[in-house]
Amino acid sequence: MTVNIQRLNASDADFDSALSALLAWDDSVDHQVNESVRHILHEVKTRGDAAVLEFTAKFDRLSVGSVAELEMSQERLQHALKTIPQDQRDALEHAARRVRDYHQRQSQESWQYEEADGTVLGQKITPLDRAGLYVPGGKAAYPSSVLMNAIPAKVAGVAEVIMVVPTPDGVVNDLVLAAAAIAGVDRVFTIGGAQAVAALAYGTDTVPAVDKIVGPGNIFVAAAKREVFGTVGIDMIAGPSEILVICDGQTHPDWIAMDLFSQAEHDEQAQSILISPSAEFLDAVEASIERLLPTMERAEIIRTSLADRAALIQVADLAEAAKVSNRIAPEHLELSVADPQALLADIRHAGAIFMGRYTAEALGDYCAGPNHVLPTSGTARFSSPLGVYDFQKRSSIIGFSAEGASRMGRVASVLARGEGLTAHARSAEYRIQRD
Structure with missing residues (x-):
């Protein structure tokens, strides 16, 4: 049974609306x-x-x-x-x-x-x-x-x-x-x-x-x-798992197909996206998907996920690939290219970034070291992976000397009276040293 994976081209006039439709996910609860x-x-x-x-x-x-x-x-x-x-x-x-x-x-x-x-x-x-x-x-x-x-x-x-x-x-x-x-x-x-x-x-x-x-x-x-x-x-309200792969067309297409499967097998709502400047490579990966899918234990889940939420996107070059990726802000981003370090400079939004052809996202799930609890559904625009900082609180420490309290008390007094908060102003003014 053929998998009908959506094909998009960044040069098409309706690409922006098509991408928005692809990314739409209803997180409302019944x-x-x-x-x-x-x-x-x-x-x-x-x-x-x-x-x-x-x-x-x-x-x-x-x-x-x-x-x-x-x-x-x-x-x-x-x-x-x-x-x-x-x-x-x-x-x-x-x-x-x-x-x-x-x-x-x-x-x-x-x-x-x-x-x-x-x-x-x-x-x-x-x-x-x-x-x-x-x-x-x-x-x-x-x-x-x-x-x-x-x-x-x-x-x-x-x-x-x-x-x-x-x-x-x-x-x-x-x-x-x-x-x-x-x-x-x-x-x-x-x-x-x-x-x-x-x-x-x-x-x-x-x-x-x-x-x-x-x-x-x-x-x-x-x-x-x-x-x-x-x-x-x-920590967060997580949506379906996501992977976005940017490939220059030189990685083995079977590798990329399996990387896409690695997220699609989570559940039918998971999202797998491949971006490449090469139409021929997109074709090759699609052929790998058709050949490898019957060998997967969770084939039907993968098939549904790919048919409903996956996409193969053609772009003009890797710079445009990075722009599309930043728009998506994926949970997992694979930079399967010859020089991932160079492309990294253009990436602004991603939960975790996997560098180079040998770095399968699955390694990050289990044993790479960085956390696999990552922002989904575009929230990588403002959220970060789970980390030590999520289990720590920060308290401000403020201790004025007599001289400092006098100097800054004058500033606080002006601002407090400007806001009409007289008690604030007088509290600060009590500490002002008079000549």
Whole structure:
């Protein structure tokens, strides 16, 4: 069965509108989902553990006497680490070392400086007290997400990382638990869905309230995170996964086809885009797609994703490719060109940039080191990958000397009176030294 992938040309008069239509994605949540999520949040907020137990029995078909029974001990995490296949343990530990090493370079330090009159100004960096990590469960098992979310929090100095992961029918994924052990997760509760988000946001007698919730989840989890934002911080509301590849036409077309598949296999809404100055290369990649697709385990998901949301875009040159890419602001951007460093100068918006023909985006998902939690749906225009900085707060430090308070008090007085705030003005004026 042929895959009908949309072909666009940047020189066409209707290219801008066609690209806008391609990128359009409705992130609104169904009214019924919102109502259900709000009900769950309210129940957990008002009834705590009892509500968590009820929803866990209803949605995960797991009935226990107390939420404490849903907590995994550190001994259980270590058991998982010891019993998974050695090659999986080695891979997790290798990936964790690289993720930790990369994120340690993001750590920020407090700083101060002193002005000539003795006034001290600065910034104090403080880690969050407690972070919550949501990890999908059931059929989806993402140990890589455990590493990518928990390790930056620990590097930032977060005292306690609380992980929630659903275990439908009581089925536990040891690979996820092993990743939690490696990443230093402090407590693990086998609860999921909106009820887990509510427990983390509001706290219960058993589950402690956190300061920030991070991690991917289904539509109910995303809706719950949106609802509790403000009570707690959240990482982002992520849309479907995206990849954009800029290629000069010299990379093997099979490689590029498989790179596009690597995002399309996530789900039917994922988006895969290839941009090249060469029409012949676009044809070659399309031929590779047709030949390789039947060999894929998730062929039907890939087929739907490519048919509905993918595009092969022809441009005049690599400079125009960069302009189109900046318009899209992709989550993942591969620069599959002879001199990626030169093209990098033209790239302004992307979650993660993969340099050169050998840098498959999949390496970034698992073991390159940088975080794989990235802005989607064009939000790379103003957002950044998850990092240590997301688990740290910045407090301003202001300490005026007598001389500084006198000098700046005059400035503050003028501005405060200009705003009609007399108490502000007089508070500053009390510190003004009179001749």
